[in-house]
Amino acid sequence: MKLVVVSAGLSSPSSTRLLADRLTAATLDHLDHLDADPEVIEVRELATQIAQHLVTGFPPAPLAAALDAVAAADGLIAVTPVFAASYSGLFKSFFDLIDKDALTGTPVLLGATGGTARHSLVTEHALRPLFTHLRALVVPTAVYAASQDWGEQGLARRITRAGTELARSMRPTAPDTAFDTDTAAAIAPRSLTGAITSADPAHGFKVVPFEQRLAALRAE
The missing domain is CATH 3.40.50.360 (Flavodoxin domain)
Known part of the structure:
Protein backbone atom coordinates (compact mmCIF):
# COMPACT_ATOMS: atom_id res chain seq x y z
CA MET A 1 0.00 0.00 0.00
CA ARG A 171 -7.95 -1.31 3.00
CA PRO A 172 -8.55 -3.94 0.32
CA THR A 173 -12.08 -5.28 0.34
CA ALA A 174 -12.71 -8.98 0.81
CA PRO A 175 -13.60 -10.84 -2.40
CA ASP A 176 -17.22 -11.77 -2.88
CA THR A 177 -18.04 -15.18 -1.51
CA ALA A 178 -19.10 -17.50 -4.31
CA PHE A 179 -22.36 -19.43 -3.99
CA ASP A 180 -21.96 -23.14 -3.42
CA THR A 181 -23.97 -25.49 -5.60
CA ASP A 182 -26.54 -26.22 -2.88
CA THR A 183 -27.22 -22.51 -2.38
CA ALA A 184 -27.45 -21.94 -6.11
CA ALA A 185 -29.89 -24.81 -6.48
CA ALA A 186 -32.03 -23.51 -3.65
CA ILE A 187 -32.48 -20.07 -5.19
CA ALA A 188 -32.68 -21.12 -8.84
CA PRO A 189 -36.11 -20.86 -10.49
CA ARG A 190 -37.86 -24.16 -11.09
CA SER A 191 -38.72 -23.30 -14.68
CA LEU A 192 -37.92 -20.57 -17.15
CA THR A 193 -41.15 -21.28 -19.07
CA GLY A 194 -43.62 -20.97 -16.22
CA ALA A 195 -45.70 -18.39 -14.43
CA ILE A 196 -45.22 -17.32 -10.82
CA THR A 197 -48.62 -17.70 -9.20
CA SER A 198 -48.18 -17.86 -5.42
CA ALA A 199 -45.72 -17.93 -2.57
CA ASP A 200 -43.96 -21.19 -1.83
CA PRO A 201 -42.75 -21.60 1.78
CA ALA A 202 -39.78 -23.69 0.69
CA HIS A 203 -38.44 -21.58 -2.15
CA GLY A 204 -40.34 -18.31 -2.04
CA PHE A 205 -42.57 -18.84 -5.13
CA LYS A 206 -44.60 -21.53 -6.78
CA VAL A 207 -43.98 -21.80 -10.51
CA VAL A 208 -46.64 -23.41 -12.70
CA PRO A 209 -45.85 -24.32 -16.34
CA PHE A 210 -47.82 -22.23 -18.84
CA GLU A 211 -49.44 -25.31 -20.39
CA GLN A 212 -50.81 -26.42 -17.03
CA ARG A 213 -52.06 -22.91 -16.23
CA LEU A 214 -53.68 -22.57 -19.66
CA ALA A 215 -55.45 -25.94 -19.27
CA ALA A 216 -56.78 -24.85 -15.87
CA LEU A 217 -58.16 -21.62 -17.34
CA ARG A 218 -59.92 -23.48 -20.19
CA ALA A 219 -61.54 -25.84 -17.70
CA GLU A 220 -63.02 -22.96 -15.67
Whole structure:
Protein backbone atom coordinates (compact mmCIF):
# COMPACT_ATOMS: atom_id res chain seq x y z
CA MET A 1 0.00 0.00 0.00
CA LYS A 2 1.32 3.43 -0.92
CA LEU A 3 0.26 6.63 0.83
CA VAL A 4 1.22 9.91 -0.86
CA VAL A 5 0.98 13.31 0.84
CA VAL A 6 0.85 16.57 -1.13
CA SER A 7 1.54 19.71 0.90
CA ALA A 8 1.29 23.10 -0.81
CA GLY A 9 2.58 25.30 2.01
CA LEU A 10 4.86 28.12 0.92
CA SER A 11 6.99 28.55 4.03
CA SER A 12 9.20 26.23 6.04
CA PRO A 13 7.97 25.31 8.56
CA SER A 14 4.34 25.88 7.63
CA SER A 15 0.98 25.18 9.22
CA THR A 16 -0.01 23.43 6.00
CA ARG A 17 2.81 20.90 6.37
CA LEU A 18 1.98 20.54 10.07
CA LEU A 19 -1.63 19.65 9.23
CA ALA A 20 -0.44 17.26 6.51
CA ASP A 21 1.86 15.52 8.99
CA ARG A 22 -0.89 15.15 11.59
CA LEU A 23 -3.33 13.76 9.02
CA THR A 24 -0.65 11.32 7.90
CA ALA A 25 -0.03 10.14 11.46
CA ALA A 26 -3.77 9.68 12.06
CA THR A 27 -4.04 7.59 8.89
CA LEU A 28 -1.04 5.43 9.74
CA ASP A 29 -2.48 4.75 13.20
CA HIS A 30 -5.30 2.85 11.50
CA LEU A 31 -3.32 1.39 8.62
CA ASP A 32 -1.16 -1.25 10.26
CA HIS A 33 -0.48 -3.16 7.04
CA LEU A 34 1.24 -0.22 5.31
CA ASP A 35 4.69 -1.54 4.41
CA ALA A 36 6.58 1.64 3.57
CA ASP A 37 6.86 5.18 4.84
CA PRO A 38 4.49 7.65 3.16
CA GLU A 39 5.89 9.78 0.37
CA VAL A 40 5.59 13.52 0.99
CA ILE A 41 5.59 15.98 -1.93
CA GLU A 42 6.35 19.60 -1.06
CA VAL A 43 4.84 21.47 -3.97
CA ARG A 44 6.79 24.68 -3.26
CA GLU A 45 10.00 22.83 -4.11
CA LEU A 46 8.56 22.10 -7.56
CA ALA A 47 7.17 25.58 -8.29
CA THR A 48 9.64 26.48 -11.05
CA GLN A 49 9.33 23.07 -12.66
CA ILE A 50 5.52 23.30 -12.62
CA ALA A 51 5.73 26.62 -14.49
CA GLN A 52 8.15 25.09 -17.01
CA HIS A 53 5.86 22.13 -17.60
CA LEU A 54 2.82 24.38 -18.09
CA VAL A 55 4.72 26.34 -20.76
CA THR A 56 6.69 23.58 -22.49
CA GLY A 57 4.56 20.51 -21.86
CA PHE A 58 7.62 18.54 -20.68
CA PRO A 59 8.08 17.93 -16.95
CA PRO A 60 11.60 17.93 -15.47
CA ALA A 61 12.56 14.65 -13.81
CA PRO A 62 11.70 15.57 -10.17
CA LEU A 63 8.25 16.84 -11.19
CA ALA A 64 7.63 13.78 -13.36
CA ALA A 65 8.50 11.56 -10.40
CA ALA A 66 6.06 13.46 -8.17
CA LEU A 67 3.25 13.17 -10.73
CA ASP A 68 3.93 9.45 -11.12
CA ALA A 69 3.85 9.00 -7.34
CA VAL A 70 0.43 10.63 -7.11
CA ALA A 71 -0.89 8.52 -9.98
CA ALA A 72 0.36 5.32 -8.32
CA ALA A 73 -0.97 6.14 -4.84
CA ASP A 74 -3.35 3.81 -3.03
CA GLY A 75 -4.36 6.78 -0.88
CA LEU A 76 -3.72 10.51 -1.12
CA ILE A 77 -3.65 13.34 1.42
CA ALA A 78 -3.83 16.80 -0.18
CA VAL A 79 -3.44 19.95 1.91
CA THR A 80 -3.37 23.58 0.75
CA PRO A 81 -3.24 27.02 2.32
CA VAL A 82 -6.21 29.26 1.58
CA PHE A 83 -5.61 32.19 -0.77
CA ALA A 84 -8.49 34.49 -1.79
CA ALA A 85 -11.07 32.10 -0.27
CA SER A 86 -9.86 29.11 -2.33
CA TYR A 87 -6.93 26.74 -2.81
CA SER A 88 -3.58 28.27 -3.70
CA GLY A 89 -2.63 28.77 -7.33
CA LEU A 90 0.43 26.55 -6.86
CA PHE A 91 -1.73 23.72 -5.48
CA LYS A 92 -4.13 24.00 -8.42
CA SER A 93 -1.30 24.19 -10.95
CA PHE A 94 0.19 20.97 -9.62
CA PHE A 95 -3.08 19.06 -9.91
CA ASP A 96 -3.71 20.59 -13.34
CA LEU A 97 -0.75 18.48 -14.47
CA ILE A 98 -2.21 15.23 -13.19
CA ASP A 99 -3.62 13.01 -15.94
CA LYS A 100 -7.41 13.21 -15.95
CA ASP A 101 -7.74 9.48 -15.24
CA ALA A 102 -4.84 9.11 -12.78
CA LEU A 103 -6.91 9.55 -9.61
CA THR A 104 -10.00 7.63 -10.68
CA GLY A 105 -11.14 5.61 -7.67
CA THR A 106 -8.26 6.76 -5.44
CA PRO A 107 -9.24 7.56 -1.82
CA VAL A 108 -8.37 11.17 -0.99
CA LEU A 109 -8.33 13.07 2.30
CA LEU A 110 -8.58 16.86 1.94
CA GLY A 111 -7.13 19.49 4.26
CA ALA A 112 -6.70 23.27 4.26
CA THR A 113 -5.23 25.92 6.53
CA GLY A 114 -6.08 29.59 6.92
CA GLY A 115 -5.90 32.54 9.24
CA THR A 116 -9.59 32.69 10.05
CA ALA A 117 -12.48 30.30 10.55
CA ARG A 118 -14.50 32.23 7.95
CA HIS A 119 -12.84 30.15 5.22
CA SER A 120 -13.70 26.79 6.79
CA LEU A 121 -16.00 25.81 3.90
CA VAL A 122 -13.19 26.03 1.36
CA THR A 123 -12.81 22.26 1.56
CA GLU A 124 -16.40 21.87 0.37
CA HIS A 125 -16.84 24.62 -2.24
CA ALA A 126 -13.35 24.44 -3.78
CA LEU A 127 -11.37 21.32 -2.91
CA ARG A 128 -14.08 18.67 -3.00
CA PRO A 129 -15.40 19.69 -6.46
CA LEU A 130 -11.84 19.65 -7.83
CA PHE A 131 -11.20 16.07 -6.75
CA THR A 132 -14.69 14.95 -7.68
CA HIS A 133 -13.90 16.23 -11.18
CA LEU A 134 -10.78 14.03 -11.11
CA ARG A 135 -13.08 11.10 -10.14
CA ALA A 136 -11.28 10.49 -6.86
CA LEU A 137 -13.09 8.98 -3.87
CA VAL A 138 -13.01 11.85 -1.37
CA VAL A 139 -13.54 10.71 2.23
CA PRO A 140 -16.48 12.34 4.05
CA THR A 141 -14.45 14.32 6.60
CA ALA A 142 -12.27 17.16 5.31
CA VAL A 143 -10.17 19.10 7.82
CA TYR A 144 -9.79 22.87 7.91
CA ALA A 145 -7.45 24.39 10.50
CA ALA A 146 -7.62 28.10 11.29
CA SER A 147 -4.93 29.79 13.35
CA GLN A 148 -7.02 29.59 16.53
CA ASP A 149 -7.75 25.87 16.05
CA TRP A 150 -4.27 24.58 16.85
CA GLY A 151 -4.23 22.88 20.23
CA GLU A 152 -8.01 22.58 20.35
CA GLN A 153 -9.62 19.19 20.93
CA GLY A 154 -12.09 19.79 18.12
CA LEU A 155 -9.29 19.86 15.54
CA ALA A 156 -7.69 16.75 17.01
CA ARG A 157 -10.98 14.87 16.80
CA ARG A 158 -11.54 15.89 13.17
CA ILE A 159 -8.01 14.80 12.27
CA THR A 160 -8.51 11.41 13.92
CA ARG A 161 -11.86 10.88 12.22
CA ALA A 162 -10.53 11.86 8.80
CA GLY A 163 -7.45 9.65 9.13
CA THR A 164 -9.62 6.72 10.15
CA GLU A 165 -11.87 7.22 7.11
CA LEU A 166 -8.91 7.31 4.72
CA ALA A 167 -7.34 4.20 6.26
CA ARG A 168 -10.61 2.30 5.92
CA SER A 169 -10.95 3.41 2.30
CA MET A 170 -7.44 2.16 1.53
CA ARG A 171 -7.95 -1.31 3.00
CA PRO A 172 -8.55 -3.94 0.32
CA THR A 173 -12.08 -5.28 0.34
CA ALA A 174 -12.71 -8.98 0.81
CA PRO A 175 -13.60 -10.84 -2.40
CA ASP A 176 -17.22 -11.77 -2.88
CA THR A 177 -18.04 -15.18 -1.51
CA ALA A 178 -19.10 -17.50 -4.31
CA PHE A 179 -22.36 -19.43 -3.99
CA ASP A 180 -21.96 -23.14 -3.42
CA THR A 181 -23.97 -25.49 -5.60
CA ASP A 182 -26.54 -26.22 -2.88
CA THR A 183 -27.22 -22.51 -2.38
CA ALA A 184 -27.45 -21.94 -6.11
CA ALA A 185 -29.89 -24.81 -6.48
CA ALA A 186 -32.03 -23.51 -3.65
CA ILE A 187 -32.48 -20.07 -5.19
CA ALA A 188 -32.68 -21.12 -8.84
CA PRO A 189 -36.11 -20.86 -10.49
CA ARG A 190 -37.86 -24.16 -11.09
CA SER A 191 -38.72 -23.30 -14.68
CA LEU A 192 -37.92 -20.57 -17.15
CA THR A 193 -41.15 -21.28 -19.07
CA GLY A 194 -43.62 -20.97 -16.22
CA ALA A 195 -45.70 -18.39 -14.43
CA ILE A 196 -45.22 -17.32 -10.82
CA THR A 197 -48.62 -17.70 -9.20
CA SER A 198 -48.18 -17.86 -5.42
CA ALA A 199 -45.72 -17.93 -2.57
CA ASP A 200 -43.96 -21.19 -1.83
CA PRO A 201 -42.75 -21.60 1.78
CA ALA A 202 -39.78 -23.69 0.69
CA HIS A 203 -38.44 -21.58 -2.15
CA GLY A 204 -40.34 -18.31 -2.04
CA PHE A 205 -42.57 -18.84 -5.13
CA LYS A 206 -44.60 -21.53 -6.78
CA VAL A 207 -43.98 -21.80 -10.51
CA VAL A 208 -46.64 -23.41 -12.70
CA PRO A 209 -45.85 -24.32 -16.34
CA PHE A 210 -47.82 -22.23 -18.84
CA GLU A 211 -49.44 -25.31 -20.39
CA GLN A 212 -50.81 -26.42 -17.03
CA ARG A 213 -52.06 -22.91 -16.23
CA LEU A 214 -53.68 -22.57 -19.66
CA ALA A 215 -55.45 -25.94 -19.27
CA ALA A 216 -56.78 -24.85 -15.87
CA LEU A 217 -58.16 -21.62 -17.34
CA ARG A 218 -59.92 -23.48 -20.19
CA ALA A 219 -61.54 -25.84 -17.70
CA GLU A 220 -63.02 -22.96 -15.67
